[in-house]
Amino acid sequence: MYLFRLAMASLANRRFTAILTAFAIALSVCLLLAVERVRTEARASFASTISGTDLIVGARSGSVNLLLYSVFRIGNATNNIRWDSFEHFAASPQVKWAIPMSLGDSHRGYRVMGTTDAYFEHYQYGRRQNLQLASGRAFATDPFEVVLGAEVADALHYKLGDKLVLAHGVAVVSLVKHDDKPFTVVGILQRTGTPVDRTLHISLGGMEAIHIDWHNGVPAQGKGRISADQARNMDLTPQAITAFMLGLNNKISTFALQRQINEFRGEPMLAILPGVALQELWSMMGTAEKALFVISLFVVLTGLIGMLTAILTSLNERRREMAILRSVGARPWHIASLLIFEAFALALAGVVAGVGLLYVCIAASRGYLQANYGLDLPLALPSPYEWTLLAGILIAALLMGSVPAWRAYRQSLADGLSIRL
C-alpha cells in the first residue's frame, strides 16, 4: 500500500512529535485498560468473597451493615445476639451447618474472629472453594490457639509456634491489650484473595477466655483477674456472639427460614441472603466505579485530541508536501487518505504501546495488589470487552483523522500545484 508507506515516511520525518503523540495515547489507553481490569477484577473478587452460605444472621440493623462486618470485616455490629438464639436456629431441621462468629478484637490492625471448627469445614468462597491450611492445623481444644489468614502471616512475619497478643477493640492503635493471655499460632491458611486473608481466627472459647474477667468493657484489676491457666479450666461457652452463617439442606427453605429468623420472638434479629446483599452493596459502589470508567474514557479522548492538534498543527507546514504530491499526480482524496492513515497509525502505535505498558504495570504491581488489596489482576490477553474498547479507540482515531483529512482536502484543492513559500 503505497499511500500508507508515504504516510509512514512522513511521520518518521516528524518522529519526535509522533512519538510524543503516540505516547500520550499509550498512557491513556493503559489507564483505561487498567481501570477496566481493576473494575472487573474487583467486581469478581467482590462477588466471590463468599459462596455456599445461604443466610447470614446478626442483630437487627441494615443488611449492608451486616454483610460488611460479617464478611468484609468493615465496621461494627450494633449489637450482639444471644448464644441460645444461635443454638436454637443451628438445631433447626432445615439447617445443614451453622458457623457462629464473634468479632470485636484485633491484632495490629487485623481483625480477630472467634468461631468454631465448622468455619474451616463449611465456609466457602470463590467457586465453592473451602478454606485450606497452608501449614499447621486448625485450632483444637486449647482456647489460646490462633489460625492466621495468609496476609496476616505474610505481613507480620508469623510462623507456626509464634506467640501473639490480641488487642481489645478494632482500632489500629490499641490501648488495651489482652497481654495476660497470649495466643500460639497453630495454623496458617492458604491465600484466598478475600477478607479471610486479613483475619486471625480463634475459637469461641478463646474469645470468651480473654474477656472472662472483663466487666463493662474494662479488664478486672488485682484479685479479680483470672489467669490463662485458670481460664482453661472454666466453662468457656459464650453468652453472646456477633453473627452466624447458615447452610441449608434445601435452598427452597431459605426464604421460610429467613422469615422465621426475622420474626423470632426471642430477640430482634436480621437474616440476609448474601447474594442479594452483595448486589445491593455493589450497586452502591457501582456509581464510583462507573465514574472512574468515564474519567478514563475522557483521558483517552484527551489523548486523541492531542493527536488531532498535532496533526492539524503540522498541516500548514506540510502544504509544500501536499503540493508536491499533487504535482506528481496525487488526487485530493489521496492527500486526505494520507492524513487518515497518519491518524490511524498514531492511534495504533499508541494502543499497542498502551497494552504493552499495561502488561508491564500489571507484572510489576501484581504482588503488591494481591497482598494489600486482595486483587489478583490477571496477565491474560485482552478480554472481548477490552478488544471492543481498543477497537473503539481506533475508530475514534479514524473519525478524528477525518478532520485534518477534510482540511487538507480543501487546502489541496485551493492550493493546487502552487507552492507558497
Added chain:
Amino acid sequence: MTQALIELSDLGFNWPGHPQLLDIPVFRLEPGETLFLKGPSGSGKTTLLGLLGGVQKPTRGSIRLLGQELTELSAGARDRFRVDHTGYIFQQFNLLPFLSVRENVELPCHFSKLRAQRATQRHGSIDQAAATLLAHLGLKDEGLLERRADSLSIGQQQRVAAARALIGQPELVIADEPTSALDHDAREAFLQLLFAECREAGASLLFVSHDQSLASLFDRNLSLAELNRAATPLEV
C-alpha cells in the same frame, strides 16, 4: 496542421468576484517544442499553469492537451490526465525530504499507471528508469540513489526534480522558474541537460521564467504579458 500539444483558444479566467486575470485569444505549443514563456510575477503565470494542469477550470474558452478538451473532464479525470501526460519542475524544494532520491524520482509512477508502464517498457523496470535518468542528468553515484533527498545540494535536487518530471515520458514538461535558485553557470548546464532529456523523450518543454538571459536557448520565446490581453500595462 499537426495536432498541437497544447492549444488554448479564447481562454478567459477570473477568480470569483475579481476582474479578468487571463484573456488569451490563442496559444499553441507544438510536440517536441521548447518554449520560453516570460512571466513576471502578477502576470497570471501561476494561474495559467494551474489551468494547464487542470487544477482550475477556465471561466470560458477551451484548453486542449493532446487533443483532449480539459474543460470537459471531471476534476478527478483532469488529475489523472495531468499526471499521465505532464511532468512538473518547480522553483525549489521540489522533493519530499523524507524520501530517498530514487523514491522521489519514482513518485509519478505510483500515481500513473501509464507512466509506470512506459518507464518499465523503455528501461526494463521503474528502478532502472530512475537510475538511467539520474545518470543522464549527471547523478551517477550509486550511493546517491538511496540518500535522503534533503541531503543533496540545491543543484542536485533540481536535477532530481527534472528526472522525476521526465520519468515515464510525459509528453509535456512544465518548468516553473526551476533555475532561479541556481548560479549562472549551473543554470545553463542544467538547461542543456534538460533539453537533451526532453529531446530524447520526445517531450515538449514549457519553461516559465522572468530571467530573459536564458531565452535565446529555446526554440521559441513568448511573453505572457503580450499573450494575455487582460494583463495591465503596469505589469508589462
